[in-house]
Amino acid sequence: MNEMKSGAQPDATLSVLNPMGYPPEIKAKTPAPRLDTLDGKIVYLVDCRFDDSIELLKQVGAWFADNMKAVETRMISLSSTYQIDDPDTWKEIAAKGDAAIVGVGH
Amino acid sequence: MSTHAIELEAEYSVPTMALHTDIFHNVVKSVRQVKGLPEAPHAFVPQPVMGKSAAQLRAYVDGDDPVTGRPFMQEVIEGLTQDQTANSDGAFPRTTPRLVDPASEDELHQIFEDNHWTDYLPIILPTEERVAEMLSHTSHKADEVVGRMQPTHNRGYWEYDVEKVAVNAVMAGCRPEYFPAVLAIASAGISARGSTSSSAAAMVIFNGPVRAEMGINSGIGAMGPYAHSNATIGRAYGLLSQNLQGGSVAGTTFMGSQGNNFTYNSITFAENEERSPWQPLHVQKGFEADASTVSVFYGLRSNSFCLGVREYWREHVRDMLLGIEPNTPPVFLLDPITARIFAEREGFDTKEKLIRWAWENAQMPSARYFDLQLIQNYIYPRATFGEEPFASMLATEPEELIPMFREAEINIVTVGGEANGYWHIHGGHYRGTYSVDDWR
Numbered sequence: 001m002n003e004m005k006s007g008a009q010p011d012a013t014l015s016v017l018n019p020m021g022y023p024p025e026i027k028a029k030t031p032a033p034r035l036d037t038l039d040g041k042i043v044y045l046v047d048c049r050f051d052d053s054i055e056l057l058k059q060v061g062a063w064f065a066d067n068m069k070a071v072e073t074r075m076i077s078l079s080s081t082y083q084i085d086d087p088d089t090w091k092e093i094a095a096k097g098d099a100a101i102v103g104v105g106h
Numbered sequence: 107m108s109t110h111a112i113e114l115e116a117e118y119s120v121p122t123m124a125l126h127t128d129i130f131h132n133v134v135k136s137v138r139q140v141k142g143l144p145e146a147p148h149a150f151v152p153q154p155v156m157g158k159s160a161a162q163l164r165a166y167v168d169g170d171d172p173v174t175g176r177p178f179m180q181e182v183i184e185g186l187t188q189d190q191t192a193n194s195d196g197a198f199p200r201t202t203p204r205l206v207d208p209a210s211e212d213e214l215h216q217i218f219e220d221n222h223w224t225d226y227l228p229i230i231l232p233t234e235e236r237v238a239e240m241l242s243h244t245s246h247k248a249d250e251v252v253g254r255m256q257p258t259h260n261r262g263y264w265e266y267d268v269e270k271v272a273v274n275a276v277m278a279g280c281r282p283e284y285f286p287a288v289l290a291i292a293s294a295g296i297s298a299r300g301s302t303s304s305s306a307a308a309m310v311i312f313n314g315p316v317r318a319e320m321g322i323n324s325g326i327g328a329m330g331p332y333a334h335s336n337a338t339i340g341r342a343y344g345l346l347s348q349n350l351q352g353g354s355v356a357g358t359t360f361m362g363s364q365g366n367n368f369t370y371n372s373i374t375f376a377e378n379e380e381r382s383p384w385q386p387l388h389v390q391k392g393f394e395a396d397a398s399t400v401s402v403f404y405g406l407r408s409n410s411f412c413l414g415v416r417e418y419w420r421e422h423v424r425d426m427l428l429g430i431e432p433n434t435p436p437v438f439l440l441d442p443i444t445a446r447i448f449a450e451r452e453g454f455d456t457k458e459k460l461i462r463w464a465w466e467n468a469q470m471p472s473a474r475y476f477d478l479q480l481i482q483n484y485i486y487p488r489a490t491f492g493e494e495p496f497a498s499m500l501a502t503e504p505e506e507l508i509p510m511f512r513e514a515e516i517n518i519v520t521v522g523g524e525a526n527g528y529w530h531i532h533g534g535h536y537r538g539t540y541s542v543d544d545w546r
Contacts, residue, residue, distance in 0.1 A: 013208045017232045017273045019223050020202045021255070021264040021350035029116035029142040035187050043186070046114075048107050049487045051156040051479065056125065059163040063179055080491045081484055082107055083259045094118040099186045102114065103125030104155050105107030 039070040041098035046089070047077040053104040060101060108137040109260040112146050122146075123185040127153035128172040132358040133301070140262035147185030149178055156479065222355045224277070225344055225370060232276040240272040243285040244545055248272075252292050255351040257301035257359050266292065266350040274349055278342035284320055284335055287312070288342045289545035290400045296537045298347040298372045299354035300404065304480075305362030309373040309403040309437070309534055310343060311519055313388035316398035316542045317376040324376035326523030329439075331371075340374030368406055373532075375521055381442035382520035383449035384457045391539040398542040403517075403534035405434045414527045415447045420467065426531050427468035427510065433480040434533035435515035436464060441522030444529045457518040465513035473504035 035041060045061055047054040054077065061073040074097065079086050082105055093100050111124035126134050128150040138146045150173045151166040158166075171178045206217060214231055218224050230236065241248055246268050254263035268289065275288045291310060298308035312322045323333035331337050348354035379386045388399040410426040430436050438460070440448070454460040476486055476499075489496035499508045517536055522528070 012210070014211055014214055014231060014233060015208045016206050016214055017234070017237055017269070018203050018206050019218075019232065019270070019273045019277060019345070019349040021266040021270055021352060022202050023264055023352060024140065024262040026140060026262075027142050029112060031143060031146065032115050032119040032121045034121050034189055038183060038186060046110070048110065050107070050483055051154070052158075052482075053155060055158070055160065056151065056155045056163050056166065059160065059167045060125075060179075060182070062164065063167045067179075068183075078110075078487065080493070081487045082110070085113065086110070090114050090118045090120075093114060094120050097120065100111075100114050100120050100122040101125060101182060101186075102107060102111040102122060104127060104151070105130075 035099060038068060038099065042072045042074060042096065044093045044097040044100045045073050045075045046093070046100055046102040047075060048082040048103060048105045049078050049080075050082045050105045056104050057101070060103075108134055108146065108148070109141055111148075112138070112141045112143045115146060116143060121186045123182050124148040125182075126150050127155060129153040129357075130361065131173050133361060136358060137261060141260070147181075149181040149185065150174075151178060218277075222353060223345075223349055225341070225348075227341075227370075229277040229345075230279050232273040236276045237269065237272050240275055240280070240282045240285050241269065243282045244268065244289060246289070246545065252289060253295040255295050255297050255347065257297055257299065257351050257354060261301070261359070262352070264350060264352040266346075270350055271346055274346035275342045278345050279338040280342050281334070281338070284339055284342075286542050286545040287316060287320060287322075287335075287339055287400060288346070290540045290542040291339070291343050291402065292346055292350070293545065294402050294538055294540050296402050296404055297351050298343045298369060298404075299351065299360065301354070301359055301361050303361045303363050304407055305364050305366040305369075306404060307366045307368030307372060307406040308343065308347075309368075309406050309532065310340060310375075311387060311401045311403070311521075312374075312376040312399070312542075313379065313386050313401070313539075314393070314396060314398040314542075316400075317379075319398070322374075322376040324378040324521055326525055328375040328378070328521050328523070329373055336374050336376075337371065340371035343372045343374065344369055366407065373406065378442055378520050378522060381445075381524065383442075383446050383455070384518070384520065387517070387519055388539055390457065393539060393541070399539050400542055401539040402537045403437060403532075404537050405535040406532050407431065408434065408533040410531050412529055415444060415452065419452075423464070424467050427464060428470065430468075430510075430531055430533045431480060432470065432475060432478060432510040433484050434535060435511045435517075436468070436531045437516075437534040437536075438464070438518040438529065438531055439521050440518065440529045441524060441527050442520055443522075443524050443527035445518075445520045447527065460518060461513060461516045464516055465509060465511060468510040469507040470510050471504065472499065472502040472506050472508050475508055475510065476500065 045057040115122040248269040271292045320335045353359040408431040410429040448454045489500040
């Protein structure tokens with residue numbers, strides 16, 4: 001390949017290989033049933049501990065306190081960094097809560 | 107973060123709303139698709155959250171979603187109370203075609219650029235002939251799986267085989283005899299096109315006979331564009347990363363806020379073993395001296411620089427280490443002149459002794475250390491979870507000096523041609539050392 005021979009004239013049609021890898025398998029998931037109302041429900045505010053995310057969630061909690069007093073919000077922070085799965089926290093939310101708001105990141 | 111929300115939603119049956127900042131809207135869409143729930147409820151606030159006052163953040167909450175224009179909290183409440191459309195399979199195609207549709211040479215160059223398959227420098231088109239010639243320099247079959255890669259956590263691993271690596275090596279201009287070195291890098295599965303908003307780069311260091319065999323520069327200009335193998339192998343690492351992981355497109359699969367010029371070549375060079383007073387890097391990492399290896403580092407962003415080692419060198423090096431962002435450990439890159447001063451005049455007759463000195467002397471008051479945003483994001487949560495040594499560091503008094511780095515994570519490499527005793531300290535995570543011989 002010293003001279004990078006293509007084997008074609010300048011105006012000829014070339015066939016070349018695609019450089020992209022192979023995408024992952026995707027397993028379709030099903031969302032949870034929605035709540036009829038948030039009144040009387042416990043909504044967990046889940047702090048992902050990324051770039052001061054808890055500060056925004058505090059304001060979400062304040063909004064509920066001001067505008068939907070029938071909703072109880074509970075702040076909870078991930079056990080470690082946002083990069084790590086946190087099943088103990090998920091179990092606690094599923095056992096004690098009705099819904100969750102997770103923030104803030106990507 | 108979408109991953110956590112979808113986990114709660116689908117695996118724990120908790121109605122969940124995910125909050126993001128608007129700059130990530132394309133990333134969020136991609137992650138939701140990869141995780142199998144494209145319709146997972148979500149809402150956006152303006153970027154940034156970090157550094158904003160409580161009043162400013164309350165205005166975000168009281169205001170509109172900047173992506174949809176709808177009231178933010180209305181979207182939050184509807185996301186928890188209104189039925190979500192069940193997902194159907196097929197968000198992504200499951201295969202990648204082997205060939206690009208035939209076209210003229212000029213058209214193909216445009217197609218590659220339009221598809222974001224290049225680094226916007228001219229490429230060599232990967233014809234069947236060129237790829238076959240590349241493949242002839244390894245004993246491994248074209249369809250053997252080499253590894254898997256993703257731009258960042260939770261984006262979904264893409265897979266690639268020997269032929270796919272060869273395609274990217276051709277594009278970068280590699281000579282076919284370099285192919286085992288490129289395969290060894292690809293086998294690491296570490297992206298040189300990570301999507302981190304911090305714009306990190308990789309660094310690639312060769313050791314052993316491969317250096318002379320492939321002409322990989324370790325002397326004058328080793329970290330610059332002065333050797334064909336350094337230039338093209340480093341470029342191949344970048345191209346194979348962006349293409350084999352499923353893309354590196356600004357705003358979607360790449361979110362580095364400022365970008366990083368090191369990513370053009372991933373700082374690819376060889377250690378100057380012959381002029382070093384110390385054990386070479388690959389032997390430190392457990393390989394025989396006559397093995398050909400490549401070591402991969404990631405996270406290169408911070409850098410400090412010096413000439414020589416004079417009377418107050420201890421103070422100067424402490425200052426240099428304070429300039430390295432503490433979430434990323436230091437890698438000393440020493441010209442042989444400087445390496446020998448440390449070894450012969452200052453008594454550091456092994457790399458390990460100089461590493462110990464650096465670890466003991468790179469210190470910062472506890473309060474300052476934990477105030478750093480990257481430490482808040484990546485170390486502080488681990489400290490509060492009880493992980494050592496971070497938990498003990500967090501328990502110190504605010505003014506108490508604590509180590510900025512972990513000793514085992516500091517590295518030293520000798521590189522340069524002795525034109526002068528210049529040297530650098532880069533922040534860089536050591537990710538591993540990989541055999542080139544295994545890919546011959």
